[in-house]
Amino acid sequence: MRELIDRAAIELINSRYAIVLTGAGMSTESGIPDFRGPKGIWTTNKEAEAKAYERYELFLRSPQAYWEEMLGGEGTHGAFYREVRKAEPNTGHYALAELEKLGIVKCVITQNIDGLHRKAGTSNVIEYHGSVHKLRCPSCGSRCGFEVLAPEKLPPYCQCGGVMKYDVVHFKEPIPFDVIEQAEREALECDLMLICGTSAVVYPFASLPRAAKPSYASSTTVIEINAEPTQLTHEGISDYLIQGKTGEILPQIADSIKMKVQQNR
Numbered sequence: 001m002r003e004l005i006d007r008a009a010i011e012l013i014n015s016r017y018a019i020v021l022t023g024a025g026m027s028t029e030s031g032i033p034d035f036r037g038p039k040g041i042w043t044t045n046k047e048a049e050a051k052a053y054e055r056y057e058l059f060l061r062s063p064q065a066y067w068e069e070m071l072g073g074e075g076t077h078g079a080f081y082r083e084v085r086k087a088e089p090n091t092g093h094y095a096l097a098e099l100e101k102l103g104i105v106k107c108v109i110t111q112n113i114d115g116l117h118r119k120a121g122t123s124n125v126i127e128y129h130g131s132v133h134k135l136r137c138p139s140c141g142s143r144c145g146f147e148v149l150a151p152e153k154l155p156p157y158c159q160c161g162g163v164m165k166y167d168v169v170h171f172k173e174p175i176p177f178d179v180i181e182q183a184e185r186e187a188l189e190c191d192l193m194l195i196c197g198t199s200a201v202v203y204p205f206a207s208l209p210r211a212a213k214p215s216y217a218s219s220t221t222v223i224e225i226n227a228e229p230t231q232l233t234h235e236g237i238s239d240y241l242i243q244g245k246t247g248e249i250l251p252q253i254a255d256s257i258k259m260k261v262q263q264n265r
């Protein structure tokens, strides 16, 4: 493990444009369960997963019913979103924010809707699946803070006349074009991609590592930090996997980088 941590530190220092892709595994140490890990939400509750696949159609069919569920009490997905909004960043989020401040990490593209990268201080964040802290109008694409929602006036309407939803991308819902375009640009620009805490099975997000490294001959370095091997590991998309917790490994990589930078001064 130590030699992989030092190898990742050196490769990050030598990179021209390093970006980070993250998934739910980044936030489990903040108390937010992941989806497909051994205790994941979908692993342990197939009914919840089936309901998640119907959520976008519910919004299209009945925005009122969608919002009643999204603001529902105990046991509803709305209750889960309320817990997510209360979560705090962990040592992994803070380590990535530090690497951005050192000028090494240029962008974080996250699947997580919890806003914890920004809360930890990372400024260039692409929220690929949106955010529980925002509302979005699918008609015109405008976004606003969740705090403007008036529960007594559901569903919320946009100034353009469209009905607003959570700025969370549900299954079967298109990823907003601005997000897709920014993320693809970052994936094609990077020469190092650090992939943290994702099973990398949900598309189109999972296409980003393959866009960054279209072939074994590609010069892009792909490093995975994950509790378990993933498709990317098995397919050889990632050059190597540092297996373990992001909240433990990322701070060690950041410390190794700071020590090496200090030594070279």
Ligand code: APR
Binding pocket: 022, 023, 024, 025, 026, 028, 029, 034, 035, 036, 037, 038, 040, 111, 112, 129, 196, 197, 198, 199, 200, 201, 202, 225, 226, 227, 228, 230, 244, 245, 246, 247
């Ligand atoms: N450190 C490292 N890896 C971890 C940790 C941790 N502390 N905790 C969990 N993991 C790993 C799990 O073993 C799993 O391989 O993180 C991965 C999380 O995978 P998923 O649960 O599938 O989450 P993610 O890849 O983000 O899911 C993608 O699916 O349901 C949708 O919209 C949802 O954005 C989500 C998308």
